[in-house]
Amino acid sequence: MKCGLTDSETCLKAVTLALSGESTVVKVDQSGNVDVNRIYSQLPLYTGDLSIFKPSSFYIVIQTNIGLRLEIQLVPIMQVYITAKSTFQGQTCGLCGNFNNIQADDFTTIGGLREATAVGFANTWKTRAGCPDIKKRFENPCSLSVENERYAKYWCSMLTDPAGVFSPCHSEISPDIYKSNCMYDSCNCEKSEDCMCAALSSYVHACAAKGIQLNGWRNTACSEY
Incomplete structure (x- = not known):
C-alpha cells in the first residue's frame, strides 16, 4: 500500500497465503505476527498443509506440502521471496509471471492478453476493485x-x-x-x-x-x- 511522502512510494504490509480452496489461510504482517485462519499462532507451527518457522530474526519461512515456499523478510522492510517447484512451470499467473521460462510473455494480463508496460499489466491484477489504477511515471x-x-x-x-x-x-x-x-x-x-x-x-x-x-x-x- 501507499506509504511515505510520495505517491509512488509503496510498502508491503502483509502477505496472505491461501491453500486447499482457502480452507487454510495464513497471514503474516510486517511485525512478524502470524495468523492461521484468523487465529494468532505461535511459531514454529506444523500442520498437514505446511510448516511455518522463523530461522532468524530477519525471516519467516512458510514451506507447503505442494512445493511452494515463501521466505518473508521482515528487516529492514518487509519483502517476500517465492519459490515454486518445477512441477508448477507454466501453471502460475499474476505479478510474478507464468513460470514458463519465456520472459517476453510475463506481462500477461488477467484476461490472457499481453501488455507492453508494467503499469498496464499490474493494473489488471488488482484484487480490490476500489483501488485506483497506478499511473505511469516518467520522472526519476x-x-x-x-x-x-x-x-x-x-x-x-x-x-x-x-x-x-x-x-x-x-x-x-x-x-x-x-x-x-x-x-x-x-x-x-x-x-x-x-x-x-x-x-x-x-x-x-x-x-x-x-x-x-x-x-x-x-x-x-x-x-x-
Whole structure:
C-alpha cells in the first residue's frame, strides 16, 4: 500500500497465503505476527498443509506440502521471496509471471492478453476493485534531490564495484538491475537507508540461492542491522 511522502512510494504490509480452496489461510504482517485462519499462532507451527518457522530474526519461512515456499523478510522492510517447484512451470499467473521460462510473455494480463508496460499489466491484477489504477511515471526520483542521488549512488555503487564485497557473485548474477532498483528505491523512500539496505539484501539473497555466500557486506553497509 501507499506509504511515505510520495505517491509512488509503496510498502508491503502483509502477505496472505491461501491453500486447499482457502480452507487454510495464513497471514503474516510486517511485525512478524502470524495468523492461521484468523487465529494468532505461535511459531514454529506444523500442520498437514505446511510448516511455518522463523530461522532468524530477519525471516519467516512458510514451506507447503505442494512445493511452494515463501521466505518473508521482515528487516529492514518487509519483502517476500517465492519459490515454486518445477512441477508448477507454466501453471502460475499474476505479478510474478507464468513460470514458463519465456520472459517476453510475463506481462500477461488477467484476461490472457499481453501488455507492453508494467503499469498496464499490474493494473489488471488488482484484487480490490476500489483501488485506483497506478499511473505511469516518467520522472526519476533521484532527479528530485541532489543529496538523495549522491547518497544512493555512493551506497548502491558498491553492488557493481569489481573489487568490492559483492564481486564474487558478478559472474553468476549481473548486479546492474539490482543497482538500478537500489538507486530508485533509495531516492524514492522516506527512509532511504532502510530501502537501500533492503535492495542490497535482495542481491545477497539471489546470490545465496545460487550457492554463493556473500559475507561481511554488512560491515561496510547497513551495520545497524
